[in-house]
Amino acid sequence: MKRGLSVPDPPDLEFRPLVVIELAKDTKEETKEWLVKKIMDKKKDGGCQLLIKPLAMPKEDENIYLVGGSTKRLLLGAEAVGLVKECIDGSMKPFLYSNHKEYKDWIEDGETFLSMAECQYIIKYELDNLRSREEKNIPGYSNSKLYPGKSILRRLQTSRIMIQVFPLHDKEELKRLRYQWYLKVRLDFQPIDQIRNYFGDTLGLYFGFLEYFTMALMPMAFLGIPYYFFAWEDYDKYVIFATFNLVWSTVILEVWKRLSSTMTYRWGTLITKRQFEEPRPGFHGVLGVNPVTGRKEPVYSSLKRQLRIYLVSVPFVCGSLYLAIYVMMIYFDLENWAIAYNQEQQSTLSGLVLYVPSILYAIVIEIMNRIYKFAAIVLTSWENHRLESSYQNHLVLKVLVFNIVNCFASLFYIAFVMCDMKLLRQSLATLLITSQILNQFVESLLPYWLQKRSNQKIKKKVKAMNVDTDYTLVEQIHVEKDMDTYMGTFDDYLELFLLFGYVSLFSCVYPLAAIFAVLNNITEMYSDALKMCRVFKRPFSQPSASIGVWMNSMLHHKKNNEQF
Known part of the structure; x- marks a missing residue:
């Protein structure tokens, strides 16, 4: 047999x-x-x-x-899921099988009408x-x-x-996408529609926003070069740059909202009816009846959840913020020591020592951010939120509050307490460069190298098997099942949010911040493309009409910046 x-x-x-x-x-x-x-x-x-x-x-x-x-x-x-498709007349309508001939891409029996991602x-x-x-x-x-x-x-x-x-994965389609995306040298834009067709709307929107944000940074980067070299100590001219910065941060977010709506309308997700949100997998409680659906499902007291939030989560967040401030003060002690050492020695080595505290502090910030995120995930899961949207909102709030304080508190302290512009520029440049190098290595290069070694072992193992079936399929399944699971765009959007904060808040005193952000985003495009195609399992496609809570976070950050 x-x-x-x-x-x-x-x-x-x-x-x-x-x-x-x-x-x-x-x-x-x-x-x-x-x-x-x-x-x-x-x-x-x-x-x-x-x-x-x-x-x-x-x-x-x-x-x-x-x-x-x-x-x-x-x-x-x-x-059944309410996929929206383009009709022959150019309008977008939810797909109805009984009216299948009205749709633009329908051919014969409709075998090619749905993409592989949509089928999955x-x-x-x-x-x-x-x-x-x-x-x-x-x-x-x-x-x-x-x-x-x-x-x-x-x-x-x-x-x-x-x-x-x-x-x-569809190996042939993935091969074509990889070539168009990051293997060939090109000066044009990313193939956003192809990315969306293969990975789904959520990732299509992320890479679309990453590309848009990079292009939006270009005016700030080009304007920052002459300001950096010709208005270095003329702080009155920096007021003009700060005003441009404020207008820029407002305009780019408003333009993105329009571009995002245009993009998602073309994809058919802007008018998709929102499905009734089911309880998240980790939600638990005593068996009860949902008053809306009439179905039996776990029920958990909202009072107990609020007690967990205000008596445990809030004190934990406050304690973490205190720890971040305490570490910041240690950094300033090291900075004072380095300055005193350089004044005493006046050598090349002592000049290099001046950068050591900032580099160490940048590394500590990245480590603390990752540890805190893990703790925030555990804590938010323990709060036992019924819906995934509620879970994500509470998680994003916890992480954003800590990251903002951890990443920006030292810069605000230097700017408004110490009033040391030279140290502010040095600290900002060090934070940007160090965090970018660490993120690219930890998120893409190291996982790619480990995955490549693992794939070689799996291929040897499969070839040694005496199987009477398709070697290619067996090898593909064994390789992909051992790949890491892609955990979503949370970390990617968080990194862009912090970059937006660095540029919108501090580029007026360090105009080269936008250039570093552009360089980071360009390398991020290629490294993210690499990890999606070669490191992680293919994620399930998810309909998305916007970048969600991250847009609200950036708008809120922009409003605070205006008030400030």
Whole structure:
């Protein structure tokens, strides 16, 4: 018997693997049979009506399943999730399968109408909405309780039965995207539409904003050069630059709102109806009834959550801010020591020592930011927010408050307490350059090198297997399942937010800040492209109409800057 993809294709239907499900190695057979049946059952019977096949590997005790769907099933799923498509007359309308001939890109049976990313998003949507009906527990695991309306995939993940679910890369399409994106030398813009088509709206918007922000920094960078060299000590002229800075920070955000709306309208997400937000996977509580949907789901007292926020989270944030201020004062002590040492020695070495405190402080800032973010994630999860949007808002608030104080407090102290412009320029330049180097190394170069070594070992392991199936597919699955999971655009937007703060607040006293920001963004484009294509698993596409809470954060920061 041929080993490999052991479930035969349905008649006249070519199976295309789109999503991979990996179960724990010790998963019981009755659990696997129950899950496969659930995924393949018809919608009216409580299933997903999708196609699923196990990837059976000899001498390998693994439980890997490939999930796909027929063309008609995916098109009906596109209607269910409310995908918006362009019509022949140029208008944007939610897709209706019954009116499929009205849409612009419809060809024959519609097999190529949906992109691979859209198909994967539909499958993820259907899997997430696979809910229990009469089951009291997961078959084979009596302790893993189920109740009507409970998401089966979420319960499998919280019970450690399901290890991961991830979408497969399209190797040929990814190869073309990589060439257009970062492999060829070019002077034009990024292929934003191709990025969006492959990775989804969320990443398309991020790279669109990164490109726009870089272009918006150009006037500040070009204007900063003559100010830096010809108005170095003429502080009256800096008032003009500060005024231009204020107008610039206002205009670029307003222009981006318009560009973002134009972009998302063309993509069809601006008018997408917002789905009812389900409870997040980590939310827990006693079983109750949702008064809106009427479904049974966990219920948690809002009073308990508020007590956790105000009695634990707020004191933790305040204590962290105190620690950041304390570390800042240690930095100033080191700075005073370095200045005294240089005045005493008056040598080349002592001149270099002047930069040591700023470099050490920049490294400490990056370390503290990362440790604090980890603590903030744990703390926000412990607060037990019901919705993902609420969870993200509280997490962003915690992280932004600490990062603003940790990164900017020393600069404000130097500017308004010490009134030392020379030290301010030195500290700002050191913070910018050091943080950029550390971020590029930690976020992209180091993971890429580690992933490349891991891929070589996996390829040797797969070639040593005696398999009677597609080596390319097996190798791809084994490589991708061991890749790191992309955790979203949080860190990327946070880095851009801090850069926006450095430029909008302090470029009037250090005009070269915008140039460093431009250089950082250019390298960020290529390093982020590299990590998305070569380091991380392909993320599921997510519809997005804007950059969300980050736009509000920048607008709020701009208003504070105006008041200041």
